[in-house]
Amino acid sequence: MLNITLICVGKLKEKFYIAAVEEYQKRLKSCCKLDLIELPEARLPSVPAPAEIDAALEKEAQTILAKLPKKAVVIAMCIEGTELSSEALAHQLQQWAVSGHSNLAILIGSSYGLHTVIKQKATLKLSMSPMTFPHHLARVMVLEQIYRAFKINEGSLYHK
Numbered sequence: 001m002l003n004i005t006l007i008c009v010g011k012l013k014e015k016f017y018i019a020a021v022e023e024y025q026k027r028l029k030s031c032c033k034l035d036l037i038e039l040p041e042a043r044l045p046s047v048p049a050p051a052e053i054d055a056a057l058e059k060e061a062q063t064i065l066a067k068l069p070k071k072a073v074v075i076a077m078c079i080e081g082t083e084l085s086s087e088a089l090a091h092q093l094q095q096w097a098v099s100g101h102s103n104l105a106i107l108i109g110s111s112y113g114l115h116t117v118i119k120q121k122a123t124l125k126l127s128m129s130p131m132t133f134p135h136h137l138a139r140v141m142v143l144e145q146i147y148r149a150f151k152i153n154e155g156s157l158y159h160k
Helices: 015-028 050-067 086-098 117-121 136-155
Strands: 001-007 033-039 073-083 103-108 124-127
Touching: 001 050, 001 124, 015 033, 015 136, 050 086, 050 117, 073 117, 086 136, 103 136
Parallel strands: 001 033, 001 103, 073 103, 073 124
Antiparallel strands: none
16 A cells, blocks of 8 residues: 655644545545645745745755655655646556555645755656645645545546
């Protein structure tokens, strides 16, 4: 069974996001072992300077690196990443699984993204869209796409 660690910077506060995440966690129990880790977002002033943002991202990167499972395939969610269809993501997950990679770590940064050191460590930099989404919504979207990928790979009617 595939082990997926979803590491997210920032705590969910909105009940509708929490409910959606819980629903996909429940659905994924039969597909994989999912570990969701929430890390604190670095505090910044309301209008931070670029150097303050970089320092915050570097601090968040150190916390992320400390939580990465050993020998995990690292997937960094970032806007400059590759866009994949649901089918292509399903195929990629299946390829990793059959080639002996049983641990995946998917990383979602804070509202300012991920530090360069994290992106460089990633096996795959993945983008959901050139559009901008709230990073809390990204968590729900990533979980849904993981669930969809498992359903595509099993030939389910979930993906139509």
